[in-house]
Every structure is written in structure tokens, then in C-alpha cells.
Amino acid sequence: MNQIPAxxxxxxxxxxxxxxxxxxxxPEMKILTxxxxxxxxxxxxxxxYSVGQxxxxxxxxxxxxxxxxxxxxxxxxxxxxAFFGPTAILAFVVAKAWRKLExxxxxxxxxxxxxxxxxxxxxxxGLTLAKGAISGxxxxxxxxxxxxxxxQYKVNPALLVLASAGVGLLIPPK
Amino acid sequence: MNEANVVPALQTATGPTGAQAEVSILQIFxxxxxxxxxxxxxxxxxxxxxxxxxxxxxxxxxxxxMLSISQSLPGLNATNMAVLVGEKLRGILGAIAGIIxxxxxxxxxxxxxxxxxxxxGDHAFVTAALKGVSAAAVGLILFTVVSLSKKSLSHNIDFxxxxxxxxxxxxxxxxxxxxxxxxxxxxxxFHHPRKGQKASAxx
Numbered sequence: 304m305n306q307i308p309a310x311x312x313x314x315x316x317x318x319x320x321x322x323x324x325x326x327x328x329x330p331e332m333k334i335l336t337x338x339x340x341x342x343x344x345x346x347x348x349x350x351x352y353s354v355g356q357x358x359x360x361x362x363x364x365x366x367x368x369x370x371x372x373x374x375x376x377x378x379x380x381x382x383x384x385a386f387f388g389p390t391a392i393l394a395f396v397v398a399k400a401w402r403k404l405e406x407x408x409x410x411x412x413x414x415x416x417x418x419x420x421x422x423x424x425x426x427x428x429g430l431t432l433a434k435g436a437i438s439g440x441x442x443x444x445x446x447x448x449x450x451x452x453x454x455q456y457k458v459n460p461a462l463l464v465l466a467s468a469g470v471g472l473l474i475p476p477k
Numbered sequence: 478m479n480e481a482n483v484v485p486a487l488q489t490a491t492g493p494t495g496a497q498a499e500v501s502i503l504q505i506f507x508x509x510x511x512x513x514x515x516x517x518x519x520x521x522x523x524x525x526x527x528x529x530x531x532x533x534x535x536x537x538x539x540x541x542x543m544l545s546i547s548q549s550l551p552g553l554n555a556t557n558m559a560v561l562v563g564e565k566l567r568g569i570l571g572a573i574a575g576i577i578x579x580x581x582x583x584x585x586x587x588x589x590x591x592x593x594x595x596x597x598g599d600h601a602f603v604t605a606a607l608k609g610v611s612a613a614a615v616g617l618i619l620f621t622v623v624s625l626s627k628k629s630l631s632h633n634i635d636f637x638x639x640x641x642x643x644x645x646x647x648x649x650x651x652x653x654x655x656x657x658x659x660x661x662x663x664x665x666x667f668h669h670p671r672k673g674q675k676a677s678a679x680x
Contacts, residue, residue, distance in 0.1 A: 318551070318552070320653045320657070321553060322657060323548060323625075324553065325553050326618060327653060349611050349614075350607045351594065352611075353607065353610040353611040353613070356518075356614050358586050358590070359513060359515055359517050359582060359586075360520060360555065360579055360583030361553045361579060361580060362519070364580070364584050364586070364587040365587055367591065368590065369591075372591065372595055383584055390556065391552065391560045391572070394550055394556075397546070398561050398564060401546050401549075402546075409669075411668070412668040414545060414548075414549050415664075416664035416665030418625075418635065419630060419638035422622055422625050422642075423641070423642025424656070425625070426643050427647050429622065430643065432618065436614065437612060442611075442612035445609060445613060446612045448616065449616025450616040453616070453620040454620060460620070461518035462517075462518070469606070469609065470609045471605050471609020471612070472605045474605065474608060474609065476604075
């Protein structure tokens with residue numbers, strides 16, 4: 304009944320997987336929150352993540368909603384601390400050491416090596432999201448249109464996501 | 478606009494890190510709270526404008542350096558940056574004030590939105606709008622993949638590491654931790670330090 308220990312376990316684990324951005328942890332988050340713990344279904348996870356892109360601040364704030372659904376207000380607070388605590392402590396501890404390692408040659412190797420892996424994790428997360436979000440020709444065209452507009456023009460992505468809500472209303476339901 | 482050009486000149490006259498001792502915990506909290514409430518569509522440009530251009534709490538070089546640390550560590554760029562900036566200005570309390578400030582507005586918003594969606598998410602109108610929003614989120618991620626690839630890749634073989642990572646996670650279902658360790662170590666070894674190469678921060 305009390306989901307809070309499970310929420311803390313899952314989100315502190317997901318926390319340390321967010322290398323290069325929150326989306327890196329999306330495949331694991333889907334498995335744990337949807338398949339294992341049934342706090343929400345896959346469509347709801349996609350919707351919350353996508354709506355979260357319109358919110359200001361760090362872009363994974365949708366975790367608060369999952370915490371609220373599974374454990375009420377306490378659940379939301381627990382998830383917030385579990386998700387941001389471990390990486391915040393790590394950043395705090397590592398930052399000083401990392402700065403001192405400025406002349407250590409492997410530091411550059413680590414940065415250069417992690418760059419493609421974190422892009423790969425982001426893409427893998429994006430493809431997991433696409434499996435649920437792209438349901439036909441219309442949604443595929445909308446995703447490509449957003450990509451092309453962002454590549455071509457300097458538009459605020461949050462505005463494009465908002466505009467896409469309007470486009471969604473025009474797509475005929477299946 | 479003119480002011481923004483004049484103030485940094487004064488700042489350097491008093492030394493690059495001269496003014497930082499005066500920043501209070503409350504100031505750190507409020508500044509990051511404002512960023513947390515206004516940074517629509519990605520926090521990094523807002524952080525730069527506020528911390529470097531407006532407040533002069535960091536110079537441009539420090540900002541790029543902190544960003545590169547934020548990107549190499551697990552955690553979101555926005556929250557890692559808040560911790561690093563807070564730590565630099567006022568130590569542990571500054572770091573705590575920073576991360577709470579940047580998380581609070583978006584967290585409260587998603588708390589309310591989540592409750593609303595839980596109750597009304599199955600209405601046809603909402604479902605249709607969310608269909609568009611989710612498709613746009615996919616486009617947004619693809620854009621981030623393209624722009625990060627242009628910016629942060631240093632060798633053509635990096636595209637092989639990207640493909641290996643995607644296959645490991647989405648096809649082989651190895652999970653993120655094992656993929657990160659396996660492909661990560663391979664990629665770091667490939668980028669091993671070469672003779673005559675100087676260590677430098679990747680922006």
C-alpha cells in the first residue's frame with residue numbers, strides 16, 4: 304500500500320542513469336514505473352514527459368506527477384529528493400576534484416568518450432518515446448516538422464510543443 | 478544593453494572574482510527561482526544570461542567550464558549547474574539554495590498539471606492535444622541529438638559509438654547501466670590521451 308519506499312528506490316536509481324540529460328534514463332524509467340510498479344501506463348508516461356517540456360526549469364519535473372499519483376504529496380516530495388539528491392551530492396563532491404584535474408590528460412578522454420555515449424542514450428530514450436508517441440503518418444510528419452523548424456529557425460522549443468497541441472486537435476482520431 | 482557592456486569592465490578592474498563574497502544565500506535562491514520560473518525550452522541559455530551577463534557571478538570561461546562538468550556527470554544540466562554555481566558562491570548552503578530555487582516553480586507546476594491530467598486526461602479533447610504534444614517532444618529530442626552531435630563530437634567514429642549505444646539499449650535491452658559502462662569504457666579508451674595533446678575542456 305505505501306509506495307514511498309519503492310518510489311525512493313526507483314527514482315534514486317534512475318537519478319544516477321541521467322548521463323547527458325534526463326532522457327538517457329527514459330527506457331529504464333519506462334520499465335520500472337510502467338512495467339514493474341504500474342504507477343501509470345506507457346501512454347500516461349509519454350503524455351507527462353511531453354507536457355513537462357512546456358514547463359520551465361529542469362526538464363524532468365514530470366517525475367513529481369508520478370510521485371503524486373503513487374504516493375500523494377509526500378510521494379511527490381520523496382520523488383523530488385530521491386531524483387535530484389544523489390546527482391546533486393555527486394556534482395557537489397566531484398566538482399572540486401574535477402577542476403583540480405584540469406591538466407590530467409584522461410579528463411579530456413573521459414569527456415570526449417562520454418559525449419557520443421550520452422548522445423546515444425538520448426537517442427535511445429527518444430526512440431523509446433517515439434514507439435508510443437508516433438502512432439501514424441500524421442504524428443510522424445509532425446515530429447519531422449518540429450525537427451526541421453528547429454534546425455532552420457531560432458524558435459523557442461516550448462512554444463513549438465504548445466503549438467503542436469493545437470495541431471493534435473486537427474489529427475483525426477483512429 | 479549599454480549597462481551590460483560597461484559593468485563587466487568595472488568588474489575586471491576589481492579582479493575577476495572580487496564581488497562574489499557579497500552574494501547572499503537568499504540572492505542565490507531568488508535568482509535561481511526566477512530562472513526556474515522563466516526558463517521555457519531549456520535552462521542553459523537562461524542560466525548564462527542571468528549568471529554571466531546580468532549578475533556577473535561567473536565569467537564566461539567559468540560558465541563553460543561548469544557546463545562541461547555538468548554534462549559529464551549524471552544529473553540534469555540545469556540542476557548540476559545550480560549546485561555548482563551555489564557551491565562556488567556560498568558553499569554547501571548555496572548549492573542547496575540553488576537547486577531548490579531552480580526546481581521549485583517547475584515542480585509545483587507539474588504537481589498541479591499532474592493532478593489535472595489524472596482527472597481529465599481521458600477526455601477526447603485532451604487526448605487529441607496530447608497526441609500533438611508527444612509527437613513534438615520526439616521532434617525536439619531528435620533536434621537535440623543533431624545539435625549535440627554537431628557541437629560535442631570530436632571524431633567520426635563517435636557515430637559508431639552512438640549506434641552501439643542505441644542498439645545496446647533498444648535492441649539488446651542491456652539496460653542503461655551496462656550499456657554506459659561497456660560503450661563508455663570503449664569510447665574513453667578510443668579517445669585515450671595521445672602524445673603532444675594538451676588537456677583542454679570541451680565546451
